[in-house]
Amino acid sequence: MVRWILAAAAAMMLTTGMAVAQQGPLHIELDEGVIEPLPYALPTFVDEGAGSMASQITRVIADDLSGTGLFREIPEGAHIQRFGSFDTPVSYADWQAINAQALIVGSVGMSGGKVVVKFRLFDVYGNAQLGDGQQLAASSQSWRRLAHKVADVIYSRITGETGYFDSRVVYVSESGPKDQRQKRLAIMDYDGENVNYLTDSSAIVLAPRFSPQGDRILYTTFETGFPRIKMMSVGNASGKLLPETPGTMTFSPRFSPDGSSIVYSLEQNGNTDLYSMSVSGGGSQRLTNSPAIETAPSYSPDGSQIVFESDRSGSQQIYVMSASGGEPVRISNGDGRYGTPVWSPRGDLIAFTKQSGGRFFIGVMRTDGSEERDLTASYLDEGPTWSPNGRVIMFTRESPGAAGAAKMFTVDITGRNLKAVAGVGGASDPTWGPLLP
């Protein structure tokens, strides 16, 4: 009999599950770069009264896992053993015979109006279950989140790192030709599902940014006729404009890691510098004071530093300074112009946009500028954002010419597994939110 525990307990239990993730030989070491995806079997979850939801949830789990490029699903038609019930004993030899390294067995039922998913992960060659079985439940409208949660647990147990599937992305939905582009704020699941629009297209909106908790969004809007920063709460799309000095332009905002303050660009008399203020709109503080353009600031995960771009050297380059201002240190040193730096949630890397030779690149470098690597190249790539675990980058790719359109793409930080976010149409300026509780 299922005993129901509240939501807060669910997160705790999931964490407990992760503690055993690194035991056993079934493991992917992400730092080594994965060339050959790990083969896994995911028999359609046993239907215990949830109807087609059992197969739908199974497919989302498979899409999550295979979508990473780290795992390869063995089609169900090749499976030898069939599971009539969730508790059918695993016949390891049957799964070894088809070279499955991981096996995921589950069931989907209904209880008290909720969808209930149970699953177990098996290390086929270790002849053993990996970690405890788990059970999750949610309202039927949230069935996709249940699937993402299961995939996050499996990803975590095999890689030893937290997953990123149960997360959302705020972005700018685009429609119309390049010279009459309409833009509106939208939010989606990380995989492009469950799109909701947060504004209409009556004013240009740019570069939305999630708060660290994912409950608020900062963005730039032209609704007054001039670029201004607005903050909205995700659950209530009304929002409020942040205070500004008349005659100035404010844009490029980002939250501090503790969510208490905002760093942003302010333009006055043609000159753009960095400022910070509290989220309540008070305590405005000037952080840079130069005749150059300083913009695109991003905090380090511990909140002590800010990475940003400046053309004080004569061209756009990336600099790091204390979060309270002071003398910045230039970290970008390659050929080309560097902009839109974003500190990774793990703290180890900075993602950036680079322009060189008439092309755009998304790349990563260490926080001292060393070990620069380009991950993508095209006519126009820009605006990287990190997955919550710092393993994947989403960005905007605009295609050239009158018929050109913006799309969001993902790539992992080894440069592999480049692919478009499907199903959302024209879209730009993604910001990946935190893993949901």
Next chain:
Amino acid sequence: MHLATKAVLGLALMALAACNNPSKNGANGVVDPGGAYGDAGGVSQGSINDPNSPAYFSGKVGDTVHFVVDQSTLTDEARATLSGQAQWLSSHGNYAAIIEGHADEQGTREYNLALGARRASSVQQYLISQGVPANRLRTVSYGKERPIATCAEESCFAQNRRAVTVISVGAGS
């Protein structure tokens, strides 16, 4: 075998209603110049043959100046156009102007917003130096958000690197 985790995920459904239509009125009561394409901020244009009309300003005086790549300095050609703009504005004190700065798409979004602001400011400073009162001029940058030419070649990029002086009602704030 037991199931270790027995839990309900409390999944709050988000109420994501589309927001109300934001006001299209600008800070100075000026109609949002970005809200409409191809017109000049809702001001009656009049006839291009009437030297006192905004249509004459945009069509005969010339409302647009262009910039070289990643620059905001004014070319000789731009200065000549702006001198004409300053003359017209000086003799038509009932109009104000918003100077829109634009960039081509060969740059990142934030940088281009800042670059467009530099360009608009260059124009504003020049018009002020030619005697147009500062309180009749405002600037705005659209970055690369409002291209007028869409090909992926320098011929189009050059048209998009521009500042446009848009005549608006009122003598400024």
